[in-house]
Amino acid sequence: MFHKEGHKIIVITLVVIVALFLITDTYIILPWLNMFVMIALLVFLLLILQFFRNPKRLTSYDDNHVVSPVDGKVVVIEEVFEKEFFKEKRLQVSVFMSPINVHVTRYPIAGRVVYSKYHPGKYLVAWHPKASEENERTTVVVENEVFGLVLYRQIAGALAKRIVNYAKEGQQVNQGSDSGFIKFGSRVDLFLPLDSKINVTLNQNVRGAETIIAEK
Known part of the structure; x- marks a missing residue:
């Protein structure tokens, strides 16, 4: 589950990464460089996703x-x-x-x-x-x-x-x-x-x- 404040940023990040994937696959000939760029993009996406995560929490409600x-x-x-x-x-x-x-x-x-x-x-x-x-x-x-x-x-x-x-x-x-x-x-x-x-x-x-x- 992701926080609503991150929805826009996550969507934009996904669009940019997909576009970069396509560009990388088309214009980077060296297989090792292609793989490096793709891994770097995936790591960046994972960092964005983990930052905006919104885990459920179990609060023991107590006014004290x-x-x-x-x-x-x-x-x-x-x-x-x-x-x-x-x-x-x-x-x-x-x-x-x-x-x-x-x-x-x-x-x-x-x-x-x-x-x-x-x-x-x-x-x-x-x-x-x-x-x-x-x-x-x-x-x-x-x-x-x-x-x-x-x-x-x-x-x-x-x-x-x-x-x-x-x-x-x-x-x-x-x-x-x-x-x-x-x-x-x-x-x-x-x-x-x-x-x-x-x-x-x-x-x-x-x-x-x-x-x-x-x-x-």
């Missing part, structure tokens, strides 16, 4: 849990001052996604979207300390009765040139459901209440909609 919004590696767990929405201290958990990770963003909790804002910006590498404040990003806040307000921020990286965010203010959302997509390497920051119990460790690999990041 915050699940990871994305696949990747935990790179930050610390208490910080969140400037944009809360304007007070929160627990930050950041997950870095490499180009080979699933890049679907999912809602970490169920509830009502109370804030959703896009910010244009730079394309610093996603692990840069200033990436969360200076890079292109979107900030979404979801509220439920147990956790209160949970903020997650999609952050573009050096290769990510497009962030897709489906969250709309006032919308009721389900935990683990599709909330957006980030193309080609990036990071997502979670900002949680200070009394949250963190269930992950630094450098731990997590799965979107399944790994429990924190609980009450």
Whole structure:
């Protein structure tokens, strides 16, 4: 299953590769060079397909849990001052996604979207300390009765040139459901209440909609 954000790119890639196959077969006489080009094109197609994959996930719905919004590696767990929405201290958990990770963003909790804002910006590498404040990003806040307000921020990286965010203010959302997509390497920051119990460790690999990041 492939994410809808990749449908157009996948179709275009297929058309281009088929055309290049025909050109290669017609104009490249050397058999070994012909084979090399065809293998390279197939590898490129496989990379595109794996990037836009959208696997089904089994979310254990629980208002006491915050699940990871994305696949990747935990790179930050610390208490910080969140400037944009809360304007007070929160627990930050950041997950870095490499180009080979699933890049679907999912809602970490169920509830009502109370804030959703896009910010244009730079394309610093996603692990840069200033990436969360200076890079292109979107900030979404979801509220439920147990956790209160949970903020997650999609952050573009050096290769990510497009962030897709489906969250709309006032919308009721389900935990683990599709909330957006980030193309080609990036990071997502979670900002949680200070009394949250963190269930992950630094450098731990997590799965979107399944790994429990924190609980009450």
